[in-house]
Amino acid sequence: MIEVAKRLQKVEEYYFSKKLKEVAFLKSQGKPIINLGIGSPDLEPPFKASMMLQDSLMEPEAHQYQSYQGLPELRDAIASFYNKHFQVHLSGQTEVLPLMGSKEGIMHISMAFLNKGDKVLIPNPGYPTYAAVTKLLEAKPVMYDLKADRNWEPDFGALERLDLSRVKIMWINYPHMPTGANATNKFYDKVIAFGKRHDILIVNDNPYSFILNDKPNSIMRYRDAKDVCLELNSLSKTFNMAGWRVGMLVGKYDFVNAVLRVKSNMDSGMFFGIQKGAIEALKCSDIWFKSLNSVYQRRRALVYKLAQALNCTYDDQATGMFVWAKLPPHIKSEEFTDLVLKEHSLFITPGTVFGSNGEGYVRFSLCAEEDLIEEAISRV
CATH class of the missing domain: 3.40.640.10 (Type I PLP-dependent aspartate aminotransferase-like (Major domain))
Structure with a gap:
């Protein structure tokens, strides 16, 4: 029997690699999944x-x-x-x-x-x-x-x-x-x-x-x-x-x-x-960054509404293409995100993917069009 290297026993398949298989399966079964879990930009390059x-x-x-x-x-x-x-x-x-x-x-x-x-x-x-x-x-x-x-x-x-x-x-x-x-x-x-x-x-x-x-x-x-x-x-x-x-x-x-x-x-x-x-x-000018961020600002405002609908709180001074949101007390991150996926066909990321100090948090991506985020809000 040919065995894999021992070093592979110390690591697991990347979370998103595994989870996206599950999301793809749900989609193949007709589930209308909205993906707010991955930070993959959906806008055009310059x-x-x-x-x-x-x-x-x-x-x-x-x-x-x-x-x-x-x-x-x-x-x-x-x-x-x-x-x-x-x-x-x-x-x-x-x-x-x-x-x-x-x-x-x-x-x-x-x-x-x-x-x-x-x-x-x-x-x-x-x-x-x-x-x-x-x-x-x-x-x-x-x-x-x-x-x-x-x-x-x-x-x-x-x-x-x-x-x-x-x-x-x-x-x-x-x-x-x-x-x-x-x-x-x-x-x-x-x-x-x-x-x-x-x-x-x-x-x-x-x-x-x-x-x-x-x-x-x-x-x-x-x-x-x-x-x-x-x-x-x-x-x-x-x-x-x-x-x-x-x-x-x-x-x-x-x-x-x-x-x-x-x-x-x-x-x-x-x-x-x-x-x-x-x-x-x-070589892009500052106009590029202003245009890009105007899109993300609108999306973030909607994600804030989604987080509020899910009884989460967040820091409105944070930057980047994600919203890091705190769950209500005594709720586990992975249980919460699995429930949201099951009940609302909405994929968000549990904070525990990023370490034990992520427990009690979830992460929303801004890499989705506004109408999809609005649809997510209406589902919740």
């Missing part, structure tokens, strides 16, 4: 990006292998984007690495810096992939608490009391998913100092900066950030290009080059046309 993708197909080099580091003009476009929107100065030649989506970056960073038995600080609640990748590499996840009463920021006093001797990476994610909390300037200063004090690589996963957020930010803006930090970013949410799989890693050369050494052994470069389209997207 027109010029799509046109450039199409036009690039006729270029002589369009269908050849591409550079492991991406087109030089894409790296420069990413550096210019960071300069314009975050006031961060990067070298497109040495401090930028395009990725096939930021999710692959989580794996590549982990492979570049973790040895078996190393420890990784992972937010609870937080993106489940951080822990899954850590386990796959036979490192040890160390969950750190994020709580509403601290604005979903870590307690550095509690972190300092941990045994940090084998901690190599700390994952942070602001604006935070799933809660939508924004980090303060003080937090960024603290986390950079924490990383320097303990020789921990701080990695900020930053794909939600421009969604319903008046003040996009990057950890790379802060003093000494390049000494201990990397940042992941993505075009998926900002430009409605999730299926294109375009992400980026930024940071100092030594860190970025270490990740490139992994990446160059795992793939053969991003498709030429996608890179050319990404360059056009990164």
Whole structure:
């Protein structure tokens, strides 16, 4: 009998991979499912990006292998984007690495810096992939608490009391998913100092900066950030290009080059046309962001009504493409979402998907047209 690797015993199939099978089955049985569980943008990418993708197909080099580091003009476009929107100065030649989506970056960073038995600080609640990748590499996840009463920021006093001797990476994610909390300037200063004090690589996963957020930010803006930090970013949410799989890693050369050494052994470069389209997207003016957010503002107002109809409360200062809502006392997240799916054919995400501190919460996605959200409200 051929057995799978032991590392697979430590991880389960991704929640949404499993749950969407159930949702698809219910749809096949005629259930009118409304999906407010997944953060997959349903709006169009920038027109010029799509046109450039199409036009690039006729270029002589369009269908050849591409550079492991991406087109030089894409790296420069990413550096210019960071300069314009975050006031961060990067070298497109040495401090930028395009990725096939930021999710692959989580794996590549982990492979570049973790040895078996190393420890990784992972937010609870937080993106489940951080822990899954850590386990796959036979490192040890160390969950750190994020709580509403601290604005979903870590307690550095509690972190300092941990045994940090084998901690190599700390994952942070602001604006935070799933809660939508924004980090303060003080937090960024603290986390950079924490990383320097303990020789921990701080990695900020930053794909939600421009969604319903008046003040996009990057950890790379802060003093000494390049000494201990990397940042992941993505075009998926900002430009409605999730299926294109375009992400980026930024940071100092030594860190970025270490990740490139992994990446160059795992793939053969991003498709030429996608890179050319990404360059056009990164050139979008502020009008793009205003237009995008006007849609999300209308949708969020409706989701607030839906949350209220379900007796949930929420923070109307949160940002991002989700609404993180607190359930009434003594109600379990997964029981609640299963009941809502059964009774209203409405799929929302239980907070426990993101960790134990998600118990008592649910997450609504804004990636659905207004008439669907209104239909959900009427059902409830």
